[in-house]
Amino acid sequence: MRQRRLVGGAAMLGLVAGAGVVAAPAAAAAPTTVHSTGFETGTDGWFGRGDAAVAVSTDEARTGEASLAVTGRSQNWHGAGLDARPFMPAGQYTIEGWVKLPAGAGSDQVSLSVARTPEGGAASYDSVAYQVAVSDGGWTKLSGSYEFAGGVSQLEPYFESPDATQDFFLDDVTIVGEAAAPQEPGTVAPLATDFEDGLQGWGPRGDALVERTTSDAHSGSASLLATNRLQNWQGPAIDVTRNLAVGQTVQVTVWAKLAPGQGSASLRASIQRDRGTQTNYENIGGASAVVTDAEWTRLRGTYTLGAPIDSAQLYVEGDAGKSFLIDDVTVAPFAETPIQDVPALQDVLGAQGFEHVGVAIDSRETVGRAAQLVTKHYGAITPENDGKPEVVQPTEGTFDFTNLDRLLDFADATGTDVYGHVLAWHSQTPAWFFRDGDRNLTSSPADQAILRARLEAHIKGIADHIDARYPDGDSPIWAWDVVNEVIADGDNANPHDMRDSRWFQVLGEQFVDEAFRLADRYFPEAELFINDYNTEMPEKRADYLDLVRSLIQRDVPIDGVGHQVHVDFARPVEWVGDSLAGVERLSAETGRPLLQAITELDVSDSKENNGADVSNGTVPQHSPAYADDADAAAELGYYWRDLFEVFRDHSDSLESVTVWGISNARSWLRTWPAARPWEQPTPFDDDLQVTPAYWGIVDPSRLPARPADVSPPRIAAKDPVLATSTGVTGAEVTYTPPVTGDTRDGAIVPTCDTQSGALFPIGTTTVTCTATDRAGNVATPGRFDVVVTPPATTTRLYQQINNGPVVRANAKQTVQLVVQFGNRGKGVLLGDTFQYSCTQTAGAPMSLELAPGSARQVGNRDYPAGQNANVTLRGTPTQVGTASFDCTLSMTDALGAPVTATTSVTIDVRK
């Protein structure tokens, strides 16, 4: 594993904009060189920081005759600095300079940093190029990109060395960049549209049609009507390029109502941001709701632009086909409440033995208050979406690392570790992976070769990029989700109940092996994880462990087992503990050390238990468990308390805990699969303030009083119980009842309608179980099947009709056929289950029936050696010709298995 880089100075928050003036970014301007010096004619503004002295020297020069000698240093931050404020307005830059050590100094390290103090704020020391190896043998380039937003009272690029007294030469420094638009005093331009005098800049998106209407209004007399919305993303849109700025949080408010007759729909406000050839879509955290045609509903949330843009649009989207009205839309600067001075999660949990305490983010969390929160509380990040196949390789062979690099820049600047997510997954993976032109790949060897090559190209493409970024091997990516969500929820025909994904359909189980082997080849330093949701569900846990055991048996290079832990607060925490213990046991049994990671922790306060299957539809599937959000928050606090108790019990194997989202407003549960405004799934509220969930982790004594218990017990799914009949009536089957647990009461024994040990008939019997907790909450019944099948029969039947296959008969005269038959094996030949019947297969129609009472047993040879019997068949032919029949003798043997014997007979009818 990589050495964790200790980045100098208390505040290394390079990308955080300070409070104060933030300018709207300009449309992409050509980069210009704002500073360039070879120190040929002087020090060009460079000065000695601290005790350091700088002077033009001709002892060394990379180009020309001279360079800058830096001497007299006595602390690591001493060195050569430059006041860049006059020529570096807020924007994006590349800073570079060349360094060489004096002859005889051997090798050492030099860093390039920027000391930056936001107006009215505290200084931070941003890293541009960190501890680059330099020597006396040649010139080494230090360079990196640097970006900042907002007004500053200090902006000082400088070269320093962790070796406090090392002298060095500096030459050929350039600063090239693209300044943000000229700063206006104040803040970003607010937006307010009420449609009273027209569309006020709004227009249609996609096929949608928009018009001003006076048929309804939230205020005044007009609103905007959006119709013809053929897809979710279509609706009204407005340019907000001038209303956003990097690091400036805005509050967005939209009033919405469905058009008459449209029922209800999930609507949300989103931002499209464009930069060069890149387009990103982001929901405005908090701005989603279920909207009806009965009343105006407010969508309100906050949004922080995380990266420079050429342009941005605000739009309102939601369930396709629904026509809706919007009114009184505002975008206005939002003063976020400062981050609280509370214990940092990473300190509290770090002291309890958790190596990595992380959070899922995207670029919005690399700026502003959110970035402060990330760096205070978390020591690791997971790219929430920016490492997924659809983002990294949207079309075959075209890799796009813009978004991922932004997060890596942030990680580098702040000394944060990165958990890579995800190399192979069925979701958020472009369709081209599994197609050959218009054709779906099959499991043919040729198609398998195509998909294998793509898997390798994808993993190698990412690795090449990372290796180029970190030639010294100090990538912040400490782990990867190699495969994600490969186990299905419930039973299927695949080994280990594997998900029937396109990966599985083409490559089978082997795709998992292949992905790990490739990840191991291209990311030899990273810890390689398998990852899934619902791993705490007893049935899925068994399948998951079963697959991991097979991987170990096949010597697949797997290092760890990930548990997403997208749970709800009625899911018993003991189940999570049982899964962690299960992996520990597997590790002990197989002798293979396995790390564990909680990879995507969030806790839903919905009643339902719908997990995190992203392939489910978008229809509303959830409803709030508590009417009062404060009650839900309090109950969540207790759940987080109990969950972390469980985690602590397993801190030896648990290497990492990652929360899925920086705040409740930014949690995916708010919009997935439909608007869920009540959800409070993370330890921080919409305004980044701590919640009871936070105190549940850090100090449960500060939890509010616990509300009434409204959560019923949970009855886990159970695989069918299989049994073999021991007689014709079935079998007595004993079973263990389905695992049943309750968040507040712990384990519960359910009551089932057919008891264990009862006689189950041959066939499938569904057992229904119920459970009630102490508060009287009744579980949704759990059902499982008991399937009783007879054993393979050892009984043989035989028969013969009239000593031969052809029987002579005369038309209009009754013909009698004698069937002699017998049984070798177990069972009574002429018992209750005996049946005999003939079906005509050819010839003129004629009936052939068993003569009533004709069946009788012959001889006295009896069971078990065998029995013989005969019956008489009777028919009256009406036509001349041949008539053919298949005659079947059947019975059930002593253990309930059906046995049959069929013989053909032809009746030749003459005059």
Ligand code: XIL
């Ligand atoms: C989610 C993201 O949070 C959403 O922004 C996105 O729209 C869908 O995916 N399991 C996973 C994550 O492994 O990648 C998913 O993340 C949540 C479920």
